[in-house]
Structure formats: C-alpha cells, structure tokens
Amino acid sequence: MIKTLDGQEIESGTGQILPDTAAEKKTILIVDDVEMNRAILCATFEDDYNIMQASNGAEALDIIRSHCGELSAVLLDVVMPVLDGFGVLEEMNAMGLKKKLPVFLITAESSQDVLAKGYKMGVMDIINKPITPFFLDHRIGNVIELNDVKNRQDVMLKAQAQEIQELNRSILETLATAIEFRDCESGEHVIRMSAVTLMILKAVNRYYPEYGVPEEELQPIADAAILHDVGKIAIPDNILNKPGRLTAEEFGIMKTHTLRGCELLNSVPKMRQNPIYDYAYDICRHHHERWDGRGYPDGLKGDEITIWSQVVAMADVYDALVSERVYKKAFSHEVAVQMILDGECGQFNPVILDCLRNVEKDVAEAYKHV
DSSP states (O other): OEEOTTSOEEOTTTOOOBOTTOTTSOEEEEEOSOHHHHHHHHHHHTTTSEEEEESSHHHHHHHHHHHGGGEEEEEEOSSOSSSOHHHHHHHHHHTTOTTTSOEEEEESOOOHHHHHHHHHTTOSEEEESSOOHHHHHHHHHHHHHHHHHHHHHHHHHHHHHHHHHHHHHHHHHHHHHHHHHHTTOOSHHHHHHHHHHHHHHHHHHHHOGGGOOOGGGHHHHHHHHTTTTGGGGGSOHHHHTOSSOOOHHHHHHHHTHHHHHHHHHHHSTTGGGSTTHHHHHHHHHHTTOOTTSOOSSSOOOGGGSOHHHHHHHHHHHHHHHHSOBTTBOOOOHHHHHHHHHTTBTBOOOHHHHHHHHHHHHHHHHHHTOO
C-alpha cells in the first residue's frame, strides 16, 4: 500500500496526485521508506508540483510503469526494503528511461562508491541528507525545467525529421514515376517495389539476424529502392519499350542503366549528403547482380552483393512477373512465387528465398491495396 500525506491508502502502482486542484502542475514521484522523510519532501514541493509517493522500490516501479508519461522527476532513496534505489534504477534503465526521466538520489550514504554507482547508472544528481529544502527546491526545479525543454525539442525534431523523410520520399517517387512512364508503367511499380523490399528485409531481420540490418535503416533502404531503375532515363525509347526480345547489342545498352543511374545520383547537388545515398547508389548499381555471379555490371557473387541489393533484386523480379508488360501477360502471385523459388528467374540467395516463403501471403495481400 501507498500512503498519502492525509493518511489515505491506495493500491500499489496506482499512484496518488496531490493536490487535486492543481491538475496543470508537473508531477514528481517521492520514494522513501521513512514516512517523515516523505513528509519533508512533500512539504518542500507540494506548492509547485503534484506529488506521488511510494514507500519502497517495488511500489515506485508500479507507479512508474503506470504513470511514466505524467512524471517529471523521481526523488529516490537508496536504502529501502523490498527493492532498493539501485534496483529501481536498473529497472528504469531497462525500460529506456535513463535519459528521459530525471532521477535524484536522496540518501544519507556518502561513500564514493555509492556516489559513483549512482552517477554511472544515470542519476541526474545526488542529494545528501539531511535535506535543505530551499536549495533542494531550486536544484531539482531547474533540472525539471531543462529536461522539459529538451523533451519538447526532441518531439519537435522528431516531427521535423518525419516531415523531411516524407518530403524526400515524395520527391523520390515523383522522379522515379516520371522514369516509369517512359517505360510504359503507371508509376505504381516503384511503390510496390518499395513495399515488397521492406517486407522481405523485415523477414531477414526476424529469421536471419546475422545479416545485421539495423531496424532504423529498413525504411531508408526501402525508400532507396524507389530509385533502382533511375538510370533508365538514359536508355533510348526504342530499346526501353521494344515489344520483342532485345538483340545482344540492345541488351548491352539496356544493362548500362545500372551505371547511368549511379552517374545520375552523383550529378544531383548534395545527394551524397542524403541519408539514403549509399543505399541508393549500391542498389542502382547492383540490383541486377545474381547469387551465382551471372548478373551485371560487376559480376558479383554470393554475399559480395549487399543483402539489401539482393532483396531489391528479388522484389524487382517478382513485380515484373505479376505485372503486364508490352512483351508479356501478368502471371498470378502463386505462379510468380513458384517461378522464383524454382530458379526460373535466376539464382537467389537461399536466405532470401526462405524469407519470401515466410512473407508471400503478406506480399499478395499488399498488392491488393496498391
């Protein structure tokens, strides 16, 4: 149970905010097993803050888990029954709160080991008992205000980054769609390609983590996949849209779109500064490489080809199979997948084939909505 200053008891983990009439105040959590210490701290802060209380670390964690978004700071004793202050810090760090929720250790312990351990575990400051209310109020108040400013800035920066990412993607789709129109495509090809790429990459991460694609890089790679055929802008129309089989000379010209795409990326001002540049360049150049070394332009083999270029290559082949072209009818999803698995469209990494098997139903469903 957790006791409030007026003696009311509430269940552990539910918290208690005092006073009720100050809903706009920031909230702090006071954790101490000595009721007198909690009373002193409450008296120090109750005019400016809403107060939650806990008498041990376990109760404190219940409150933190259920009221984390409401808390502006935690005033934490070290020596407590059930779970001590360091145990609380360990759990908070595991919850990812080390840099989000300021923690102040309030303790009579003064050994260097205790102080060093507290700071190492991420506490904002260590307040020694006996407490001096005036100084404590100002020290903690300043930190809370600074942390609130930082949190607001983080939210703004995250929103701005999202807007920039969406704008970048929109520009990429516009450019790639313009190129697809030359190839007698509707422009949906690049959107489908990106979606399938993301699905298979997520499966790679899930089933083959040794390939080590960071989770935060998956969407940028999928965005970069949009530009895989950007080099086709340099291919003559009579070759790009030829309804029949290309001659060896024509196919040689068609294959240059991989290199011309890289040249185009390098010609765009500040493109190298774009977070997706390295992925886009690699995908443009290598999305026609093959696992058995029979691809182009560099004849890479096996894992000489980056995992993302391997995935884009498969996504490109799948989309080509299920799409109607001037030289072919569209295959069904089931037939297209089986053709890829049977090696009728070139050899692919067995890992990528296994991932396709795992997500093929999701891929089929996604194509219904694109």
